[in-house]
Amino acid sequence: MPSSRPHLYKIGITGTISSGKTMVGRYIESLGYPVLDTDEVVRALYASDPLLKEGLSQAFGPQIIGADGAVDRKALRDIVFNDSQKLQQLESMVHPRVREKTLAFLEDKSLPTPLRFTLVPLLFEAGTEKHYDEVWAVVVEPEVLVERLMARDQISQTEAEKRLSKQWPQADKARKAHRVIDNSGAPDTAKATVKHYIETLLERLHRETF
Numbered sequence: 001m002p003s004s005r006p007h008l009y010k011i012g013i014t015g016t017i018s019s020g021k022t023m024v025g026r027y028i029e030s031l032g033y034p035v036l037d038t039d040e041v042v043r044a045l046y047a048s049d050p051l052l053k054e055g056l057s058q059a060f061g062p063q064i065i066g067a068d069g070a071v072d073r074k075a076l077r078d079i080v081f082n083d084s085q086k087l088q089q090l091e092s093m094v095h096p097r098v099r100e101k102t103l104a105f106l107e108d109k110s111l112p113t114p115l116r117f118t119l120v121p122l123l124f125e126a127g128t129e130k131h132y133d134e135v136w137a138v139v140v141e142p143e144v145l146v147e148r149l150m151a152r153d154q155i156s157q158t159e160a161e162k163r164l165s166k167q168w169p170q171a172d173k174a175r176k177a178h179r180v181i182d183n184s185g186a187p188d189t190a191k192a193t194v195k196h197y198i199e200t201l202l203e204r205l206h207r208e209t210f
Contacts, residue, residue, distance in 0.1 A: 009205060010106050010116045010131065013181075014123035015138030016167045018149040020183035020190065024138055025119045027191045031198065034112070036105045037119040041098050046071035055093055060086070081166070095126060106131060114205070115198075124176055125168055136197065137177035139170045141184040 015021045025035045045052050047070040057065055060079050066072040080087040106116050120128060129135050140148070149160040174180045179197050183190040 008107070008109075008114050008116060009201070010118070010133050011201075012118050012120050012123050012129065012132035012135045013138065014120050014135060014173055014177070015183075016140075016145065016164060016170055016173070017121065018145060018152055019138045019140050019170070020187075021119045021121065021138050023187055024181060024183070024190065024194055025117065027187075027194060028117050028198070031195070032113070033115050033117055033198070034105070034108075035117045035119065036102060038098050038102060039119065039121065041101050042094060043073075045094065045097055046073065049097065052093065052097060056090075059089060059093070091126075099128065102128075103131065115201075122167075124173060129176070134178040134201075135176065136179045136181055137170070137173040138181045138183050138190070139174050140182075142170075144184050145170075 013021055013024060022037065022039075025037055029035045047068075053065060053069075053071055056071055056076070060076060064072055064076045064079070066075075076090070080090050102118055102120075106118065108116075118132075120126075123129055123132075123135060145164065146157060146160045149155070149163065150157060153160075155163075181190050181193050181197075
């Protein structure tokens with residue numbers, strides 16, 4: 001997947017819920033590389049985009065707007081979770097705005113390094129892999145993933161498995177990705193993998209440049 005700007009190199013990081021994408025992103029930021037978390041982009045839009053909030057309120061009901069004036073993500077998720085048509089409607093309203101902000105980040109020449117990292121949970125599902133030079137997938141052993149999701153969201157095993165069943169299988173994401181980060185164990189193990197991938201990538205880009 002060639003980059004539209006060879007001097008910029010774009011890496012999309014994907015994975016299922018509770019796989020550890022946020023931890024990976026924060027570690028990459030600690031190494032000095034720019035990272036955009038599309039989940040945070042959605043949160044910001046839900047809090048501060050008046051046109052989007054008005055459109056969502058009209059489409060899904062005023063109850064999805066919380067007391068703070070932001071979109072209540074849980075209330076919205078409860079509405080669309082078991083309704084594929086409503087989910088598609090939601091995605092058609094939100095994804096274009098997220099894509100616009102993501103592409104602006106990927107092409108931002110003012111950032112200090114040529115590497116761009118974006119955390120995209122639904123990267124393959126949304127068909128956005130074409131925007132990246134590489135895709136990295138964060139994966140976790142299934143039983144560990146369920147346990148982490150249960151602990152994070154304080155939900156039952158049945159509910160956790162139900163949520164995970166709505167997403168692409170990890171094996172499919174790993175198969176389509178250029179690199180895989182196993183986050184089943186201690187965070188330091190996954191961080192070491194990420195650091196190795198970045199160092200290997202920088203060495204290759206240096207050889208290709210010079």
